[in-house]
Amino acid sequence: MRKKTLVLGASLKPNRYSNYAIQRLVANDIEVVAFGLKKGIVEGIDIDTELLPYKDIETITLYLSPKKQREYYNYIISLKPERVIFNPGTENSELYKILKTYSISFEEACTLVLLSTNQY
Template identity: 65%
Template structure:
């Protein structure tokens, strides 16, 4: 099943996990949109540097540390995704509580591992 995914904290640098995740999500034929500090593209995915109210986001996968996430709480909640994935280093109990209040599921997991084991 194609799960439209927003990669938040996307990087143009090939060695960054967000970049690797974009490539792997596309390998599994998931539709991907991305937001990062710098515009550019990874494979066939444009990285937006301005927030866009994307439609039908299934999953937001985070690549921002908890302090940097604060500026995006309302944005993410407003997208009303089915779930948010907190990748290693992004764990954030304050945000978990806000997501619960808004009936948005979340996982503390690694997008790359979930894809590899067929649990995405």
């Protein structure tokens, strides 16, 4: 398995992109942890509803609007990810500046496209 990915803003609803991202990450043998507002399981992955101090997070893939991201800034930094993926609709220049301060790389991309084109 590759290094761990946190899906931040995970949903139990099968028609949500975050849900599909969990499915595709698992199908690509990528270790996944997930945080969302409702506890449940997607593709065998528990969606946590409390902010856990996950270890060895390589990537955080965001599925939260920029406004909702604000309350997670410190949490994101505390996990020391190697990169943060801003999926369409999550772009946030304020958070980009914070990530740069901590030398955390980031990209505006779609996790699903990166996975389907072997660029993840």
